[in-house]
Amino acid sequence: MDVMRKVSARHSFTVLFHEKPFAGVNGSGKHNNWSLATNTGVNLLSPGKTPMKNLQFLTFFINTIKAVYKHEELIRATIASASNDHRLGANEAPPAIISVFIGSQLTNVLDELEKVTDGKLSPQEKTDLKLNVVGKIPEVILDNTDRNRTSPFAFTGNKFELRAVGSTANCANPMTVLNAIVADQLIEFKQEVDSLIKDKKLKKDEAIFNVLREYIKDSKKIRFEGDGYGDAWEKEAKKRGLSNNKTTPTALKAKVSKQTLELFERLNIMSKVESEARYEIEVEEYAMRIQIEGRLLGDIARNHVIPTAIKYQNTLIENVQGLKEIYGKDFKKIAKEQMNIIESISEHIEKINAGITDMTDARKKANNEKNAEKTAAAYCDNVKPFFDIIRYHCDKLELLVDDEIWPLTKYRELLFTR
Known part of the structure; x- marks a missing residue:
């Protein structure tokens, strides 16, 4: 954006960055590519070549989906602006309903993982799981997971893309929120796994699989592989209990909801006063x-x-x-x-x-x-x-x-x- 402003000024132009300046003509926005890496550069959202590597992948993959499901209204709030309201759902941008697209192969993987029985895994179940589910993930390639351009939050091989950010927007807002909700979710995940290991005497792998299975069930409503532009999706999303905040004033309210205020305070990102001040500035x-x-x-x-x-x-x-x-x-x-x-x-x-x-x-x-x-x-x-x-x-x-x-x-x- 800085380069575009400088180049335009040299040619006596001004770049507006308006998301939808002309009705009936495609507007513009940003795709924010997001992943997680260790301090040694290992991408935690990249499928590996061994079962254990893929258990690591599944852990961060599923936790991200759960975080998005839990805070979908807050994510919608981070992309809200007067001009982006014109673009969302306008046939070149995702709708105002936040959903997650992961592709058919990974959907099958999660469906198989969901079927795993409760409690401890038998040796046979553990073997089957590693061979039939975790061992197959390396077959997933980027081209198989990036087919749906109507999805606001899509997995594309080794990263997620938040595709609903407006062209006028500073990416820091949605990225801060995405980092925060995933961090909070991972803390909760660790506590649940530790509890199963301590109270149920499960082994680490078994505890992880049990928690992940419940997360898959809990967050299933946010996953959507179809056409995000159709009226059918609006009706289906309503049945699933997903929000559809089409205007900025409605969407921004999520920034001062009890859940959001507690999230930012819990992670020492912003106090209640700071959150409310930013909300007032935006409205x-x-x-x-x-x-x-x-x-x-x-x-x-x-x-x-x-x-x-x-x-x-x-x-x-x-x-x-x-x-x-x-x-x-x-x-x-x-x-x-x-x-x-x-x-x-x-x-x-x-x-x-x-x-x-x-x-x-x-x-x-x-x-x-x-x-x-x-x-x-x-x-x-x-x-x-x-x-x-x-x-x-x-x-x-x-x-x-x-x-x-x-x-x-x-x-x-x-x-x-x-």
């Missing part, structure tokens, strides 16, 4: 961004779009008056299309003006809210909906008004003009 930033966009939209519509439409409308009126002078009472038949365009322009101008007036009133009410959270919610629910209404009628005028006098750059000019 305030959201409201200010929507406010600025609303003001800008009103300015463009009233000072550029409407005057140009009226100018073209006057040209058409002059044309109709000329036809009336020539053809007399028969002019309506000859000037029918021009008169239809004149009426259409008036209708769109009326809708734009009414939309801007209503949007301004909603903005004033939002500004009178007592706290930042309510202000952000008001901007999201009551101000932002007018953007689409105003935009729709501006786009219609763009198609009606003479191209020679239209003051703004059109899509085809942005995409194809050299």
